[in-house]
Amino acid sequence: xxxxxxxxxxxxxxxxxxxxxxxxxxxxxxxxxxxxxxxxxxxxxxxxxxxxxxxxxxxxxxxxxxxxxxxxxxxxxxxxxxxxxxxxxxxxxxxxxxxxxxxxxxxxxxxxxxxxxxxxxxxxxxxxxxxxxxxxxxxxxxxxxxxxxxxxxxxxxxxxxxxxxxxxxxxxxxxxxxxxxxxxxxxxxxxxxxxxxxxxxxxxxxxxxxxxxxxxxxxxxx
Numbered sequence: 001x002x003x004x005x006x007x008x009x010x011x012x013x014x015x016x017x018x019x020x021x022x023x024x025x026x027x028x029x030x031x032x033x034x035x036x037x038x039x040x041x042x043x044x045x046x047x048x049x050x051x052x053x054x055x056x057x058x059x060x061x062x063x064x065x066x067x068x069x070x071x072x073x074x075x076x077x078x079x080x081x082x083x084x085x086x087x088x089x090x091x092x093x094x095x096x097x098x099x100x101x102x103x104x105x106x107x108x109x110x111x112x113x114x115x116x117x118x119x120x121x122x123x124x125x126x127x128x129x130x131x132x133x134x135x136x137x138x139x140x141x142x143x144x145x146x147x148x149x150x151x152x153x154x155x156x157x158x159x160x161x162x163x164x165x166x167x168x169x170x171x172x173x174x175x176x177x178x179x180x181x182x183x184x185x186x187x188x189x190x191x192x193x194x195x196x197x198x199x200x201x202x203x204x205x206x207x208x209x210x211x212x213x214x215x216x217x218x219x220x221x222x
Contacts, residue, residue: 024123025080028079039103048082070118087111087126
């Protein structure tokens with residue numbers, strides 16, 4: 001390959017990897033054409049790209065970028081894999097396919113995460129991390145958990161307070177009704193006076209000029 005063609009390939013590779021922060025490296029040399037095609041199709045369905053390049057060209061294309069550490073010390077052909085939702089989802093998919101009997105021979109060689117090189121064993125470890133959806137679910141649970149408990153406590157306190165207020169109101173209402181009943185029994189109804197004396201209870205007054213009667217045998221003196 002002439003230097004001119006190498007420069008063109010390097011420039012194209014540099015353009016395609018522009019903005020890529022994390023990537024994995026795999027070996028697909030042992031896959032035949034049919035399995036290679038099926039592998040690429042499987043990866044495309046997950047929005048993952050695969051590109052086979054010479055390590056020397058990859059080193060030139062990634063020089064000065066965060067991907068450069070991943071190609072240090074490698075020789076021969078390497079397949080660069082990038083894309084997906086994040087590096088965790090990418091690692092999960094690559095490790096899953098490497099264990100699929102339909103893609104026997106697919107091997108993980110390493111990768112780059114946040115500018116740091118990864119070994120094949122570390123890629124396996126990354127694949128066991130929670131995915132972005134799982135992390136969001138865990139985070140949402142941690143945020144909503146205390147809030148739910150606080151809401152439950154507030155609701156419980158509010159219910160207890162409302163019950164106590166209702167009980168006080170009912171008790172005060174009962175006491176007021178009892179006081180009214182007591183006051184009504186102690187006070188005579190208006191218009192009820194003592195009954196008048198019956199006619200004939202007092203002796204009639206003496207008539208004018210009448211003398212009181214004298215005992216028999218007594219003589220009135222003038």
